[in-house]
Amino acid sequence: MPEGPSIVILKELTTPFAGQKVIAVSGNSTMPIDRAKGKKIVDFKTWGKHFLICFKDFTIRIHFLLFGSYRINEEKEGTPRLGLRFGNGFINFYACSIKIIEQALDDVYDWSADIMSDDWNSKAARKKLKKTPAMLACDALLNQDIFSGSGNIIKNEVLYRIQVHPLSKMGKLPPKKLTELINETRAYSFDFLKWKKAYVLKKHWLVHTKKTCPRCKGPIQKEYLGITRRRSFFCPVCQKLYE
DNA sequence: CCGGTTGTTCAGCG
């Protein structure tokens, strides 16, 4: 569920509710979600893995973390963290993190960091990466301030596509490779979106959870790398280490 | 049934 492209799909599915008034609020969230009752949804937005339900004076921020889920016009076993009912349907969010944002969203979010956004700015990403030369590739691709919306699958697939070892340092990547890293992250994210919509995402994985390198036919290595200690799948032969 | 995970935050340490 949680990577950026999946949140874009959610936003598309909620369009019938944009502009609708919230008739009823339910859920076991400890946040003051009742504030939404009787209010009109001005817009739905996304920033990376954040799903934003915008009202005139505040925003409900949903983050699905690892296990979150949602259902639209469909019941599911268990109590939702948040449920919103409209004149034309309802939506339930389960096992997610909910926060209320009081500030203007432009003051909270750097839209240019969102890999799925029209405002995505590759030059801004490059600038951030240049500032952190010691950062490892596997950490950079999970850094939400630089690649908001990128997750573990995107990380592994992008590094394989550009043939860069996850332990490579940002400061050691040749300029062309740095460009590839940035551009492929965005490009793969849109492939992810397309494949996820068609229910064929897994079929297109080249290294994530794989045992054999599709290129050299050698074994794929699985290690927990970087600050994040997340699963990295990579080919030690095809993916070059820049250090 | 157990082990593992498309994620993040926070407490506790040196």
Add this chain to the structure above:
DNA sequence: GCGCTGAACAACCG
């Protein structure tokens, strides 16, 4: 105050 580590949370799949 920092960087680092591990725990906690949670639901579902194989």
